[in-house]
Structure formats: C-alpha cells, structure tokens
Amino acid sequence: MGVALRDIIADYKTPVTWEALSGIAAIDANNALYQFLTIIRQPDGTPLMDRQGRVTSHLSGILFRIANFMEKGIKPVFVFDGKPTELKQATIDERRKLRDTAGIKWKEAVERGDEAEAYKQARSSTRVDATIIATSKELLGLMGIPFVQAPGEGEAQASYMVVKGDARYVVSQDYDTLLFGAPMLVRNLTVSGKRKIRGRQITVSPERIVLADTLAGLKLTREQLIEIGILVGTDFNPGVEGVGAKTGLKIVQKGEFAAKLAEKQPDFDPSPVMDMFLHPPVTDDYSLAAGHPDAEGIRKMLCDGYDFSPERVDKAMEGFTVKAGQKTLESWF
C-alpha cells in the first residue's frame, strides 16, 4: 500500500505529543477505515459483527477514536476517496486479485484450524466496500463530524486542504500524502500505542513528518521526491524492479531519473504520474462546519441497529458530546 519511501523518510520523523496536535486534522478516511477493518478482529480473523452478520469493526473504530480525538482537542475532518484515476486501474485489479485469493485461503485456514494463518489471510482479504463507506458516513453525520468527498484521491484532497490552511495536517499511514504535497503528515495517531507486527506487539507513538524539513534534509525538490516515488513504484505506476527508496534517492540525486527510466522502462512516460501528484483533481466545494452530535441518533444506529452495548456507547459519547457541543459554538474554520 502506498509508496515505499520509509527508508529515506525515517530520519525526518519526529515524535509528537497529542497536545501538539490540537486543531483540525484531515483524516485519510479510506486509510483509517482500512486500518480499522484489518485490525479490529478476533484471533481467527473474524471481524466484529452484529447478530445479522454485518461487519461493525469500522463503526467501533470511528466511535472510540473520534471520542479520543475530541477529548484531546483534535477536530477531525474525514476525507473520502472519489473516482479513482485510470492510472490506478492496474493497482486496483491487482489488489482485488490478492483479496480474493486471501479470502479463499482464509476459509481454508479456518477449516483446518490454523488460527495464525486465518488471521493473516483475513486481514489481506479486507475491502473497504460501499456499505462500509455509507455506514461510516452515516455515523460521522450523527456525530456531527464533517466529511469531505474528494473528486479523486482522498489523500490529494486532504493534502490540498492542509496547503490551503483549512486543516493543520493529514492523518494517514501512507507516504503518498507527501508526494501530494501535504506540508505535514501525522502517522500512528492512535491512543493505545500498541501494534501487532508478525504476532509480536510493539509500541508505536504518533509521529510527525514535515515535508519542507524532509525535502531540505534530503536536498530534494518535491518533484524529485515524486521521481523517487516513481522509481520505487506508486499506486499509479509499477516502479523499476530492484529499486528501493535508497537506490531511488541516489539515482535522483545524481540526476539520472530520466536515464534510468529510459533504460529500464523505455515505453513508460512518467509525466502523467508526475502530473497526478502535482495537479490532482481536488475541490473547494466543502464545508468544515461541525454539527451537533445526535446522541439519540447514535444510540439508535449503533445499539438498536448494530447491537452495540448502550453502556459502552454512552461512555464514549460522554467524552465528545459535551466538548463537541462547546466547540460548535466556536468557528471551525
């Protein structure tokens, strides 16, 4: 997922406290939902479901995470993906294939009682489908949390909103946002600080990546960072085999981006990909006005509709209904 720039970005990540993050956060909604759906599962891979078998992992994730955000003075704005560009088609097809295969392997692993494998395959079979998107928007609406419909990539729209000053930073796990020009990216914005990697639990904390500092440190222009992305591979192009972030950085620093592509992929024209990152479709047609949380509506949806425990929902709402109510009196712009 996303562009594999971690190895060259690592030096420019700085730990950040929750207090330093108050303000409007543009959340890469697809990324957040994907995280919820992959991670909020039982050990055998089964997601949270209501009695009808409808998946509820994402609703649980949204409710509790937003409650935490609001308590810490973070005002989230969810930015949803619009229509994918044709450049992304190969990636979309490939991901679907991987998901389908994983779905089959998941079932097989469950049948032979291989729990670890089942969990792994279940995660790989995760899809953020239309129902997930619609139910997420329904809950956000009830919570009074604004959301924006991007014309194209949500990451591009979220980045644009930070550039405009409508939001302070983008929240995503993907480095693509930096290629889209997000001045600040925040990763690992979770309260628990725990993440399971290959069965082991490690501690992660929120980290901030400032684009200008990263570019200055690497002595690159944003265009050059995109060039590295193109060499490594993005959602919009396959990349050059055998070139990772560090090799890509060397190639670009030596000014050999065009030569390397001409040698390895003579039929590939990188300019549409470059253009996609520099001038993606974005919109100014959005409102960041927060609504009042509809406590009764939230209870009706989650407890009556999806079998959530009223005690837990009320407890979560305590945190944000009061605070959110106060905040709405102020300007959200």
Added chain:
DNA sequence: CCACGAGA
C-alpha cells in the same frame, strides 16, 4: 483499533 478488568 479501543475499553476494561485482573493481577502484580
């Protein structure tokens, strides 16, 4: 992922 209770 997050909340919560058990145990140290």
Added chain:
DNA sequence: TCTCGTGGG
C-alpha cells in the same frame, strides 16, 4: 499505578 489479556459486535 501500570502492564497484560481478552472481549467487543
């Protein structure tokens, strides 16, 4: 008070 394990839906 903190860490760890488990259930949540």
